[in-house]
Amino acid sequence: MYRPGLVGERAIALFLLAFLAFNPPLLSIFSADVILFGVPLLYFYLFCVWAGTIALIGLHAVSGTRAAGEEPPAPPGGGELGGR
């Protein structure tokens, strides 16, 4: 049976969070003439949030699939069509 459960809920939460974090009005706050670690603040913010999002996808993808306990089915008819 397919139950999205926790994996799905986390994915939606992360999606909304990332969507908001990359929103122009929010970005305009960081769009100041400030240098942080030698990098403009806006770029620093964007790449950090981006990297964080990717890390969270990775974390949830691994633990999520295990939690769901759902094995993807073997490719249908693999034996029938393996050759060419």
Place this chain on the structure above:
Amino acid sequence: MLSGWSILLTSLAYLCLLFAIAYYVDKRADAGRSVIANPYIYALSIAVYCTSWTFYGSVGRAASSGIDFLPIYLGPTLTFVVWWFVLRKIIRISKAHRITSIADFISSRYGKSTQLGVLVTVIAVVGIMPYISLQLKAVSTSFNVLLQYPEVITPHPSGRVPVLQDTAFLVALVMAAFAILFGTRHIDASEHHEGMVAAIAFESLVKLIAFLAVGLFVTFGLYDGFADLFATARATPEVANLLTLSGASYGQWMTLTLLSMAAIVCLPRQFQVTVVENVNEAHLEKAVWLFPLYLLIINIFVLPIALGGRLAFPDGGVDADTFVLTLPMFDQQEFLALFAFIGGLSAATGMVIVAAIALSTMVSNDLVMPVLLRLTWLRLTERGDLTVLLLFIRRASIILILLLGYAYFHLIGESDALVTIGLVSFAAAAQFAPAIIGGIFWKAGTRRGAVTGLSLGFAVWAYTLLLPSFARSGWLPIEFIDAGPLGMGLLKPHELFGLQGMDSLSHALFWSMLVNIGGYVALSLRSHPSAIERIQAALFVDVFRQSSAQGGSRFWRGSATVADLRALIVRFVGKSTAQRALGGYARARGLNLAKLRQADADLVNFAERLLAGAIGAASARVMVASVAKGEVVGIEEVMKILEETSQVIEYSHTLEQKSRELEATTAELRAANERLKELDRLKDDFLSTVSHELRTPLTSIRSFSEILFDNPDLDTEERSRFLTIIVKESERLTRLINQILDLAKMEAGRMEWELDDIDPRAVIDEALAVSSGLLAEKSVRLEVKLDGHLPRVHVDRDRLMQVIVNLLSNAVKFCHQTHGLVVVSAETRDEGLYVSVADNGPGVAPENRRMIFEKFQQANEALTDRPGGSGLGLAISRQIVEYFGGRIWVESVPGHGAKFAFTIPLERAPVAQSAE
């Protein structure tokens, strides 16, 4: 030095290397040892998303409007966040239905409609044209720029050059040749191109390394790292605004994000590598974060290169789209420049090859074959081997597609920047999104809805984005843009119906999506789907609720002969593949196809799916229908089957729940049983101990009685000594029996308590008085420390006294043999009344402190000389104190006596044991 020949030879050598990789991987795959079956190659192949647009165009975009280049890469990341819902589902569906392309997917979802397949194919081919032209433009421009080495100039557009001498035309031909070699070497029933996947994964690596090399060179070679570069840029007024959001508008940012979110699924080549070429669904788990990571890494140096270019060529004489190439040339780094060129070539060829293969599959399966099969005068359905025809169609369509791309480039694309051209294609691909997303989540979406939405969206796209690009290039009068067709202001393509204040891309996306989604939803709700549409809708939306094997065979009532089906399959996939596939099918089900005449629904369905892999779902349906009699079941029956399925699911849900409840009850019962067994064991222990304790005094009474009986002439002294023993033992027996009865009553809750407010001091005094004889007998010294005021407690007076007497006699028994000392103290504490009785005996070992409160347990059982007493005193005391709501415990330092203490809470109702 870099001559035209050396560049050409390097490029050809590189392309040959690619082909060698593809060839090797294909050979390995044929031998059954797949090289690409791992998530890393899969993620790298998805990175075909990064084309010349990324390699050259992003820098150009960043050089003109700063941060604006980034949303194109943030969008895919967002889509990959919800991979669990979208990508996983699309892949699962595609595997179950042998989907071969995006056109196949959409037409299959909406009732295997040929009409939709044709429509999607046309949109895809027309829409991707600009994208392919972008790649041709990038390769030819970069080649021409590199050719000028060591001079750094942007050559003139090649529009005036004859076609045959045009670099872009030659590039198109070479790429067509490669796409044909990679993608159409044979017709494959599963449509996997392992060699191609390996080659583009390799290309993804090359373009990443090339771009990083140029980025590192600019950042750390031309400048002293990021800080230096950004500081220089900040100090230069012309480029300082690139460091903030000033260049980008909010609307455009959102448009680009949404477009790229759709594009990562809807672009035909992304669908090809992500869905069709996916060998194992589990690879997705790693790829969903590896691919966004790739995007992040390749974007780190976009802005540094753009800034470096703007600072190096301040007069704007060099096209910003070529900075990746011209910056190394500017610093005389010819090998880096050549490497950058190879990287750009990688980016372009990867995209062109995959796009050409994906589009050619669509053109042959969803456009040409259905048409040819319907032309009855061709008698195609009766021909022999059709694989040659299929391959021919695909090869021809690859050449045609690339020529179309070249034509667009030659006629139109020369004036625009790379990213602008590419975005036109993105907007076209985004038109598929409503039909796909609606198709996998919304059962009510129908064929008519999808056709309407797609046609309207495509028309608006063409009107607002494609036609204006023709007008800008002079193929339509420019008044078309400025004043509207025939001077109708309301129809101006960039300000449709008077909508102003948006950039042309956002404007086009808004209108096309409005009519696309609107048409799709409205007509889906108004139209009545046919039986096959309903079946496909249910199969797609509920893909996770079906076992993959069963497919749609339960909806099929047709019959066909095995020989007809076999002949059909052989014609389209070739003899050996057909033999293998059917043999595998027969073995898996234990059938002998040679003896079987009539094919059952299962076999018919299997044949259709097999054909779908080669010629697409719509054509496969037509072909199978031509040999099979009967049709899919009627609409009422479909509804009934679907109904039954959902009822079965419902029923199994209920069953699952029932069985869970049953398990819980069983566990409870088991626990109760364990408890009963334990109680039973305790009772046995108790009985054996009690009988033992009773027998000891009885034995001594009996033996002394017998001595007296047998020896009547015993002297008086002796006789009275024996009688004393008998009396004492009888008393002990009586006491023991009384205590057992008390304990039993208390445990059973039948004890009668006479609760009253009493003064504890009086009780303690009385207990001391009762025990004074005992104390005197053993000559034990007694100390009494009572607080001046002790609170009254609500207890049973006699029972409380029993506790204190018990503790006192206990203390007397265990205190020091010669200098016995017993200390009784009472005081008020937080817990309530606190009473303790301490002795100076051997004390109680820590491990025994809990045990001595159990029945018949004495700490020093090992001693043969057991002190008198039943072993029930402390147990009874505990029962009584706990009944009063207090607690009893022992504190002891072994060797320095023991202190038994108990508390009784004030003003609290006793624990109502007897109320049960």
